[in-house]
Amino acid sequence: MAGIQRYLLELLKRLPPEQVCEIAPARSINGARAHLWEQTVLPLRSRGHLLWSPSNTGPLTISRQVVTIHDVAPIDHPEWLNPRFAAWYRFLTPKLARRVARVITVSEFTKSRLLETTGVSDDKVIVVPLGVDARFVPQVREQMENAIHKLGLPTSRYVLSLGSLEPRKNLGRLLRAWEVIYHRLPEDVWLVVSGAKGKSLVFQDVPELKALPPRVFLTGHVPDELLPHLYAGAMAFAYLSVYEGFGLPPLEAMASGTPTLVGNRASLPEVVGDAAVQVDPFDVEAIADGLHRLIEDGSLRATLREKGLERAGQFNWDKTAEQTWRVLQEAAED
Template sequence: MPDVVVNGRFLSRPITGVERYAGEITRRLEGRIRVCRPPDSAIGARGHLWEQMRLPRLVNGALLWSPANTGPVVVSRQVVTVHDVAPLDHPEWFEPRVGAWYRWLLPQLVKRVARVITVSQFSKTRLMERLGVPADRVVAIPNGVSGRFHPRPSAEVTRVTARYRLRAPYLLMVGSLEPRKNFDVVARAWAEAGPAFDGLTLAVVGDTRQTLQAAVPDPRLGWVRRLDDVHDTDLPALYAGAIGLVIPSLDEGFGLPLLEAMACGTPVVAARAGALPEVAGDAAIFVDPHDPASVAGGILRLVGDETVRQTCRARGLERAAAFDWDRSASMTWQVLSDAAGGAA
């Protein structure tokens, strides 16, 4: 069996789609891998220093798998998962120092490592076009969806939504609201729809403090509910209780909340951007993420028509069933084994 070490830097970060991916695959490879975790103090710049300076000494000749976009550039016996190339395509979405670091790191890293994994055909194409990665060195392995994301009983939904003082009907947005998540277009869509959205709440799950304070500075605008500290185990019930999920991102390497929502039986309004059409297939209502009127129209179509919601629900459940973390882990292990020169 090949000797594989996992770059465990993702374990010290809040859970977003990247960290969920890394955790799901790593758990399924237990017994075949060793995880190197940085000290708790290694966050931010210290985390980068640990990854670039300390981690290479801990690998000790094994194959390194870096599952969360970054890895030590001096380790060539490495497989890195790059989820998207947004810092290169759209540096304006990132804090200048962060963007500059990724614009230096990613080209160096993908040029030196043995293999690159990514999570969608969209991201594979962008890696090939933007960074010149040969097709035979990058493998697209789609994400899965955890079995705990499924339609939940009404009693559980009632209990969880009451805990967060959330009343139906509500739309859900999930994720850290960096600029590419495009909250601003939803705010403008809400303003454009006017009374048509009366009684509807937008519940935003994630670290929303700075983003929403900038976008919605007046706390009297009661259509937004910030849910900054949602426990991960409550997320399936919040999906299941929502009238729909809205994911208006300008770019996504995959879009895991879309898949999780569909698995919970929640209809989705999604941007026709990035990998979202690839993941959703025909199971979502697609909108133009640059056009508030298009976003408002998609939301109105969803909330105003039970037949549309039932169609999206049925198609979403069927679509989500095609994505499986066990299969993703098996495909990942095959890439790692091939890169290590061992038998799968």
């Protein structure tokens, strides 16, 4: 499940159901038809109410609206995206941000990029960080071994990389870094890459997946019920994304007791603090060195495990929902 999907589902569990009405098309639609429905039908169906649009987009004709903008990647890095998708959001995002009553963002990084690229006023943008589900905790060995068996992993000693397979996740440099160090590691240590390929309508291709280094295992999509066990069973977690609006997987890994390596760009430093190893995600040698240190240094892993559990404990969905509801109430009263 991608971060924005998890965000919406977690908040819908916690917002007061008697005060929230969900509006959706009669059947699932996507692409240009979905945007057409959003810009034409949704305004008619939400008339008279405050509209909350939780996923980067919303109807331009409605000012009595709160929109959550998770990142501005189509503006900052259109080259990573399908050209039509990027062009639509480069047109939509600035106009929508200036039009609506409030904008919720998920990190100070995204807020700063939003202010710089859209010209929206500072006091209209409120930062509400994401949370970590209570399912992500250290697991018992039996549960972890069961997940390893179900996913067909070749070993129980693995470094995990998780996320949709798209360019900004920086999988190519992670694989090149693994190629640098794998022969210096014990033969039973593998790199496990989990996640479904990004939608072709949105993301460009990831060519590095066509020629994998030795001891790399692709799980594909991971069922949500196995995810906590997959995190907790890993020796280390690697998330070398070069651009994130927030970056939920590192927090989930740390909450699971797994030492974590992240890129030092965008929102990730503010999310992990000093509870993870940070490296330049554009430097293959730095990534390789960070991986090697995490795998070989047991005392470093133990320190990061304790720091990670403490850091992740500061983020929870109840707090996210409470702060979001406060923003919605203020916008409704205005």
